Amino acid sequence: MFRGVLVLFLSGITAAQFPVLGDQQHLVSSITDYLEETEFCYKCDDEVASLKEVNANQSALLAQQAGDLAQQAGLISSLQNWLDSVVARVDSAEQFMNADIDELRQKYEMLEQKLSALENKTCEGADTCTIPSSCTEVAERSGINNQAFYVIDPDGPEHGVLPMVVQCDFQGDAIITLIGHNSEARTRVKGFEDPGSYSKDVTYWNSMDQVRAVVDQSSLCKQHIKYECHHSEIFYTSGSQASWWVTWDGRQADYWGGASPGSGQCACGQTGSCSNGCNCNANDYTWREDSGFLFHKDDLPVTQLRFGDTGQSGEEGYYTLGKLICYP
Numbered sequence: 001m002f003r004g005v006l007v008l009f010l011s012g013i014t015a016a017q018f019p020v021l022g023d024q025q026h027l028v029s030s031i032t033d034y035l036e037e038t039e040f041c042y043k044c045d046d047e048v049a050s051l052k053e054v055n056a057n058q059s060a061l062l063a064q065q066a067g068d069l070a071q072q073a074g075l076i077s078s079l080q081n082w083l084d085s086v087v088a089r090v091d092s093a094e095q096f097m098n099a100d101i102d103e104l105r106q107k108y109e110m111l112e113q114k115l116s117a118l119e120n121k122t123c124e125g126a127d128t129c130t131i132p133s134s135c136t137e138v139a140e141r142s143g144i145n146n147q148a149f150y151v152i153d154p155d156g157p158e159h160g161v162l163p164m165v166v167q168c169d170f171q172g173d174a175i176i177t178l179i180g181h182n183s184e185a186r187t188r189v190k191g192f193e194d195p196g197s198y199s200k201d202v203t204y205w206n207s208m209d210q211v212r213a214v215v216d217q218s219s220l221c222k223q224h225i226k227y228e229c230h231h232s233e234i235f236y237t238s239g240s241q242a243s244w245w246v247t248w249d250g251r252q253a254d255y256w257g258g259a260s261p262g263s264g265q266c267a268c269g270q271t272g273s274c275s276n277g278c279n280c281n282a283n284d285y286t287w288r289e290d291s292g293f294l295f296h297k298d299d300l301p302v303t304q305l306r307f308g309d310t311g312q313s314g315e316e317g318y319y320t321l322g323k324l325i326c327y328p
Contacts, residue, residue: 088191095188099200106182130157134217135168135177136328144168147178154213161213164206167323177214179324180205183305186320189232193311195242200305202321208248211301214326215248221300224322225257226291229280232309232317234290235264237281243317245294246304253299258292261299267292285314300324 131153132138138150146169153163167178182203192198204211215221225245227234233242234256245253256278258267267290268274274281279288294300301324310316 091191095190099187102182102185106180106184131163134328135166136175138168139175144170144175146170152177152214154210154217161207161210164210164214166205166214171325171327174327177218177326179211179214179301179326181301181321181323183321184323186318188316188318189307190310190316192308193315195240195308196244196306198305198307198310202301202303202305204301204324208303211324212248215297215300215324218297218326219328220295221297221324221326222293222295223300223302223324224291224293224320225302226289226320227256227280227307228287228289228318230287230317231283231285231312231315232280232307233283234266234278234280237276239264242309243307245302245321246306247299248301248303250303251299252306253294256290256292257294261296266290280317283309291320 131151132141133154133156134152135144135150138144138152144150147167149165150168151163152166153161155161167180169176169178183200187200189198227243234244235241241252241254247253253261255261255263256266259265259270263270264277266274266278266280268279269277276282278290280290282288294302302321305319305321307317307319
């Protein structure tokens, strides 16, 4: 009986009194609110309670569905993060694999160069059968071809270090000695956020004792170092280092190419052409570069390269390390 009366009553409600609603939940809620506000339903508490229960059940169902959707969204986000990490690891592995291939190729070329240098060695008599001590002596004896490979013995025969293979070349009127290594190729650094977390050992054609023998007998040695950066610093504003190179005897260098030892700067910081000590210290989303020669003989050659601040979005860099060049 009550349901019939309720239907008749509701059919008489005008659109202005009871606007059409868009979904079932709002409809039920609006009906119960309307009934509670009128005196018509003073005997229909059970019906109102029933409608409220339906409304509550539907609200709970909607809340559960919303929770399920949120859980699925979280799962999708976790899967995306996992895929991103896998891609990053693959990129890193590929980078190291390419570096290893380059190193093997350079070692092979080095062996070929040593063989060529030994084939070029000649003895024409007792005075000329000793190995030259420097590229200058090579030039005096037989002349040199540009960047050809020769065997020298920097500390003389029968003592000290063994004879070694070097390149000899002209730079103006000076005869220079060049010693190469396994890290001359331009190399990308990405995915290493902590300071110095990227590490590359620099292996030279000769032992460190042999290289240092050349440095010791030379009036001047230098080595070019370059870092191309994108939102990646060398020196933090706090004064600590994100990236650095390591000296021949294992010390962390506190200066970059073109700057003085202990300066905590790059070349532009020494000349005053940048405001933060290094171009890369701008730490913005513009490709910048800090490069220059390292001249301090007590530190040369570079034996390791360390980089950081390349782990976040948009951060990366490329480094290039030149041959060690020494002058008579």
